[in-house]
Amino acid sequence: MKLPKTTRKYCKYCKNYTTQKIAEVKGKERGALKHGSIQRARKRGRGQGFGNKGKWGSKPPISKFKRTGAKVSKKTNLKYICQTCKKTTVQNKGFRTKRLVIEQ
Ligand SMILES: [Zn+2]
Incomplete structure (x- = not known):
């Protein structure tokens, strides 16, 4: 799926519709932990x-x-x-796609 580089979206900090840059969040998958990570966390007293x-x-x-x-x-x-206040918000619900392309 192709996405534009910028979009107009409501900014909760500016309380207005502003131009916002779209970027992918890099890093590990949301909410997903490997079996080993869970075991290690248990030993350290988390979860x-x-x-x-x-x-x-x-x-x-x-x-x-x-x-x-x-x-x-x-x-x-x-x-x-947000291009006005430079604050970042994350999308609250992801949608399924095979391939994501953010157009330059
Ligand atoms: Zn803003």
Whole structure:
């Protein structure tokens, strides 16, 4: 999917519609932890309590075999940088796309 480099969007800091730059958030996937990371966090005393708290749940070990019918698309994780106040907001809900291209 192609996205424009800038867009006009509401800025909650300026309280107005401003021109905002679109950029992808680089780094690890949102809310996803590997099995080893969860085990290590447990030892260090994090992720304790009732429920999985969004990301600290137990997971089965990763299978060698690829399951059929798995999704090929990934959810987007975008950030918007306001050109007036230079503050950054992240999108609250990603949408699925196979390939994301931000046009120059
Ligand atoms: Zn702003």
